[in-house]
Amino acid sequence: MSQIVLTAVGDLTGNARLEKDPDLTVGAEDALVRMEVSPINPVDYLFSNGYYALQPTIPAVLGSEGVGRVIEVGSAADRSLAGKRVVVLSPYEQGVWGDTVVVPTRNIVVVPEDVDAQQLSMAVVNPVTAHLMLTKYVGLEPGDWVGQTLGNSAVARSVIALAKIAGLRTLSLVRSEKAAEEARAAGGDIVLVDGDDLGDRIVAALGGDKLRLVLDGAGGGVPGTLATALEFGGTVVSYSSPTGEPPAVPLGNLVFSELAVRGFWLTNWVRSAPRAEIEKVVGDLVDLVARGVLAVPVDSTYPLDRYEEAFARNASPDRAGKVLFTFPHA
Ligand SMILES: NC(=O)c1ccc[n+]([C@@H]2O[C@H](COP(=O)([O-])OP(=O)(O)OC[C@H]3O[C@@H](n4cnc5c(N)ncnc54)[C@H](OP(=O)(O)O)[C@@H]3O)[C@@H](O)[C@H]2O)c1
Structure with a gap:
């Protein structure tokens, strides 16, 4: 088990490290999620530099969104989530750059099995933002x-x-x-x-x-x-x-x-919208991802232990699309 954690507030390059055998204590309302894919987003830099609305508590697990599978649920959580494929909402209420991470169940939405994992990993932060800004x-x-x-x-x-x-x-x-x-x-x-x-x-x-x-x-x-x-x-x-x-x-x-x-800040909506609305909006957007209507070019993919190369590639001027972390069990 490993995760990328922020060791001091500052740029990702130089302040992130791979932590082996992290604490994976599952709270009563949490889910343990085995990650498939997670992108590098601009918010990851905002957070690491202390410019985001949510401040890092060092050491903080990094990573803002992604797709994975629930492998365990807490004692007060919905048991039917176990085994389900999910996307993770709400950047930095938890970090997701880990092969296995703990996520509050309020911040996951179940998604279909037969959708491309790379595109699904980017189905929340930007598509939901676009949808809400066009409609609110x-x-x-x-x-x-x-x-x-x-x-x-x-x-x-x-x-x-x-x-x-x-x-x-x-x-x-x-x-x-x-x-x-x-x-x-x-x-x-x-x-x-x-x-x-x-x-x-x-x-x-x-x-x-x-x-x-x-x-x-x-x-x-x-x-x-x-x-x-x-x-x-x-x-x-x-x-x-x-x-x-x-x-x-x-x-x-x-x-x-x-x-x-x-x-506009996405997290305000995630925190305040009725659960049924969140599931409907995310579900409709995931459907558009499944049909290829919403698609983001992928520049490159990296395993977690090559995170320094991933950050360098993400900062490269000739990057064409998103840089993604993929996890070995995906
Ligand atoms: N408020 C919210 O809730 C919310 C939600 C989602 C995203 N966001 C924000 O939305 C922005 C876009 O996210 P994304 O994932 O779509 O990004 P992205 O795909 O990585 O694209 C980054 C964009 O920023 C431009 N850019 C980079 N540096 C710039 C600079 N110094 N001046 C002007 N433009 C610059 C790039 O233009 P070039 O290609 O020309 O470099 C590119 O158009 C980010 O700032 C992110 O934090 C906010």
Whole structure:
């Protein structure tokens, strides 16, 4: 048995180590889960650096989501979970980079056997985020435009796929022509590369239409430019910022167009939504994963003991897709 644990707050590289024979005490309402696959996500860096809403208690087990199988349940837990294949919800209420990990049963959802484990390991954090951001804030109708930053990210790919199903149109911003090709291949309706005259190019691409919703994971001036194309009373939803800067919505647009700026954090929904709603949302998204409608490219896979190589690959500029940990019993 081994797990990757954080030994001090700081970057994953240099502050993570493989721990053999970890404590796997199963609490009354916990499940012991034998992991199949788990991705490396941006939140893993936020958590290790102490920038996340949940702070590490050292040593902290790392890993934010994944798929595995319940091999034991606690004394007060639902016995029918034993043996079931599950995905893990709610980053850093537990860590999952271990061949076997302890997870509160409230943070697992049973999933089908016949779905690809790699895609299933990425079925929660980004797809659920995309689904909720598209449905919680604005009553969107077919034909409406949704703008977004980080247009080639896993979140954005889910936004594009779910928007298509709902008959919505997407305008996605990216940082390079390579990323633009990825976003177009994922089905983005309009994909623009950040740069000179971005505001004019957005207006021209929309051809007189307005955005109804902007989803921002980038922060800073780029979502602000996107926000200038919002309709009166339109909404910006901020869900992350690699630089720490909030979305800089120009004051004139904010005030005169009476825009709304909202924040989104997945964990708030996991903690507050009725169990039936969580199972329905995750179940519907897993179904789309099973049908190949939601899919994220996989760059590479690593066993847990090659975690340093996995982190290096994840930081590589030519990475194309997610880096995943796979577990030997998978
Ligand atoms: N609020 C929530 O509950 C929630 C839930 C899920 C995800 N998130 C956040 O959503 C973001 C995307 O996650 P993901 O898994 O989809 O990521 P991902 O697939 O790994 O993609 C990362 C994206 O970030 C861009 N990027 C990296 N560094 C950047 C920088 N300094 N400035 C601007 N863009 C930068 C990348 O662009 P290039 O390809 O051009 O480098 C790429 O588009 C993360 O920040 C994550 O923490 C938040």
